[in-house]
Amino acid sequence: MCGIIGYTGVKGAQEIMLDALEILEYRGYDSAGIAVCGEDSCVRIRKCAGRVKDLRLLCEKDGILGTCGIGHTRWATHGGVSDANAHPHRFGKVTVTHNGIVENYRDLVQRYRLEERLQSQTDSEVAAAVLDHFYSGDPLAAIRKTVLKLKGTFALSIMFEDIPGTIFAVRNVSPIVIARAQGGSMLASDVTVLGQYSKEYFVLPEFYVAVLKAGGVELYDMAGETAEPEWLTVNWDVDRSGKGGYPFYMEKEIMEQPQVIRETVLPRIQGGIPDLSGDGIPDSLLADCTRICVVACGTAMHAGLVGKALMQSLVRIHMDVELASEFMYTDVIVDEETLVIAISQSGETIDTLEAVKHAKKNGAKTLAIVNVRGASVARASDYVIYTNAGPEIAVASTKAYTTQLAVLYLLTGRMAYVRGSFGEEEAKAFAGELMRVPEVMQKVLDRREEIHYIARSILNAQDVFMMGRGLDHAILLEGSLKLKEISYIHSEAYASGELKHGTIALITEDTPVVAVVTQDKVKSKEFSNIKEVQSRGAGVILFIKETFGLEKDAVWDSVFMLPAMEDGFMVMPASAALQLLAYYVSLDKGLDVDKPRNLAKVVTVE
Numbered sequence: 384m385c386g387i388i389g390y391t392g393v394k395g396a397q398e399i400m401l402d403a404l405e406i407l408e409y410r411g412y413d414s415a416g417i418a419v420c421g422e423d424s425c426v427r428i429r430k431c432a433g434r435v436k437d438l439r440l441l442c443e444k445d446g447i448l449g450t451c452g453i454g455h456t457r458w459a460t461h462g463g464v465s466d467a468n469a470h471p472h473r474f475g476k477v478t479v480t481h482n483g484i485v486e487n488y489r490d491l492v493q494r495y496r497l498e499e500r501l502q503s504q505t506d507s508e509v510a511a512a513v514l515d516h517f518y519s520g521d522p523l524a525a526i527r528k529t530v531l532k533l534k535g536t537f538a539l540s541i542m543f544e545d546i547p548g549t550i551f552a553v554r555n556v557s558p559i560v561i562a563r564a565q566g567g568s569m570l571a572s573d574v575t576v577l578g579q580y581s582k583e584y585f586v587l588p589e590f591y592v593a594v595l596k597a598g599g600v601e602l603y604d605m606a607g608e609t610a611e612p613e614w615l616t617v618n619w620d621v622d623r624s625g626k627g628g629y630p631f632y633m634e635k636e637i638m639e640q641p642q643v644i645r646e647t648v649l650p651r652i653q654g655g656i657p658d659l660s661g662d663g664i665p666d667s668l669l670a671d672c673t674r675i676c677v678v679a680c681g682t683a684m685h686a687g688l689v690g691k692a693l694m695q696s697l698v699r700i701h702m703d704v705e706l707a708s709e710f711m712y713t714d715v716i717v718d719e720e721t722l723v724i725a726i727s728q729s730g731e732t733i734d735t736l737e738a739v740k741h742a743k744k745n746g747a748k749t750l751a752i753v754n755v756r757g758a759s760v761a762r763a764s765d766y767v768i769y770t771n772a773g774p775e776i777a778v779a780s781t782k783a784y785t786t787q788l789a790v791l792y793l794l795t796g797r798m799a800y801v802r803g804s805f806g807e808e809e810a811k812a813f814a815g816e817l818m819r820v821p822e823v824m825q826k827v828l829d830r831r832e833e834i835h836y837i838a839r840s841i842l843n844a845q846d847v848f849m850m851g852r853g854l855d856h857a858i859l860l861e862g863s864l865k866l867k868e869i870s871y872i873h874s875e876a877y878a879s880g881e882l883k884h885g886t887i888a889l890i891t892e893d894t895p896v897v898a899v900v901t902q903d904k905v906k907s908k909e910f911s912n913i914k915e916v917q918s919r920g921a922g923v924i925l926f927i928k929e930t931f932g933l934e935k936d937a938v939w940d941s942v943f944m945l946p947a948m949e950d951g952f953m954v955m956p957a958s959a960a961l962q963l964l965a966y967y968v969s970l971d972k973g974l975d976v977d978k979p980r981n982l983a984k985v986v987t988v989e
């Protein structure tokens with residue numbers, strides 16, 4: 384949450400930062416601001432509640448010339464959405480932007496007698512005040528003393544009034560990446576934005592201080608010794624970060640799925656069999672564990688639920704899926720024989736990161752399925768498989784989810800093979816069906832206007848229920864989240880058999896029901912459950928595997944025939960269809976599809 388940017392070099396800092404902040408808005412978008420060190424060496428701030436476009440208007444009227452600056456786009460935690468609470472914050476000689484939460488800010492306010500001197504209600508301004516308190520000409524010493532006082536998470540970019548042209552950065556947990564770019568040096572919260580400017584970057588190690596100057600970047604440890612950055616290469620095409628002619632990133636990212644799934648899967652099929660040796664995953668890791676536990680949040684957790692259904696049925700291994708935010712507080716049993724799989728698009732979700740650390744402390748082996756190379760969850764885990772989805776900008780996750788699923792299919796196939804549940808022929812057949820996913824998914828995408836038409840029937844609904852059994856239920860949990868987060872329609876996904884244990888009381892003729900039927904073994908039960916809601920007046924939108932056919936006397940509000948795959952793979956075409964349903968509802972309601980209210984793409988607060 385919150386995006387930070389910094390630039391020092393030979394070009395105008397204001398324009399570079401405004402462009403970068405627009406990209407970074409997916410991390411938070413309730414207020415924005417920049418501080419630029421002007422040609423007269425004075426630091427000036429422009430900030431406001433609202434979007435980066437509002438900040439841009441402010442800067443057009445009253446801009447700041449200068450080649451060094453820091454910027455911020457906010458997702459409010461401490462202090463409401465207001466101009467004063469927007470970053471950057473200046474205190475004395477110090478100007479900062481901050482991502483994270485300073486948990487002990489109240490103690491610090493008391494200890495350094497700041498009550499009367501603060502302009503905002505933020506914990507971030509307190510960090511600036513403590514830095515100013517310790518600053519007497521030696522920036523590294525002031526930063527060192529300050530971070531020892533801060534409890535919580537922070538990514539701080541800092542300018543000192545009497546050191547023009549220089550940006551300092553330090554972090555604990557919350558990310559900062561740094562690159563040489565635009566004729567100078569840049570820092571940002573994540574590589575999605577820096578990747579536009581440079582292929583080479585490094586992740587600022589925790590509790591190291593980076594010093595950015597026009598001529599280069601220096602890195603120091605807490606003892607003041609210089610250190611060498613570990614340079615990484617951006618693992619996606621910069622071209623992929625634009626909207627590519629689509630009105631929203633979400634549509635573009637939905638449409639990219641066949642290609643990115645292909646890129647995720649094909650390099651990992653060797654001799655016709657799923658093979659993860661290129662990722663450094665030893666077969667022993669998959670063969671020796673007695674239990675699997677997924678830790679993840681939101682969409683990534685839903686991917687885990689699909690993985691659980693696959694693994695349990697095909698590998699016959701015990702698998703749990705835990706909300707990462709609950710993992711540490713619910714005494715989940717993990718030990719040396721447990722393989723903990725952390726799934727995260729950003730690799731920066733703090734709950735997932737903390738869950739990985741907790742699992743390691745308990746002796747578990749940890750495997751990350753992450754999209755962003757070098758992200759914290761990847762680095763904290765023993766093993767990592769990257770999803771190759773490329774940058775995902777829309778807050779609503781689509782291609783990251785289906786590439787996570789693709790990796791879970793690969794893991795399931797390999798695990799079944801090394802543990803003897805699959806013979807060679809079965810492993811090859813499984814991989815063959817997986818390789819067919821892009822082509823089948825493309826068929827759904829090509830028929831997106833049919834789904835657009837269906838979407839119109841729920842535009843004005845207050846509530847939508849979704850129902851299915853087994854894998855169909857797992858798919859719908861994600862479909863329902865998509866609809867909620869971007870269309871603001873209340874939606875619940877229910878295991879069909881469970882509805883009549885309470886929730887069916889809510890079904891009326893005004894509650895559209897979305898049903899997914901793709902699993903032969905539960906299809907007749909699913910149809911019975913659908914009849915139960917139809918008898919209570921609900922109109923049903925049906926997504927059904929095309930080879931199942933429809934009963935002659937049944938009445939549907941709408942039907943979408945899903946192109947057929949083996950039942951275990953129907954998750955993929957069905958997911959694309961449900962993503963499109965949510966997308967078109969949001970689009971036709973005239974909402975900001977990519978930036979739904981109250982949300983942020985990367986959740987770095989607990």
Ligand code: AGP
Pocket residue numbers: 680681682683726727728729730731732735778779780781868983984985986
């Ligand atoms: C997805 O549409 C959501 N925006 C959200 O649930 C997301 O999947 C979750 O916050 C986890 O993020 P991560 O994959 O980056 O860890």
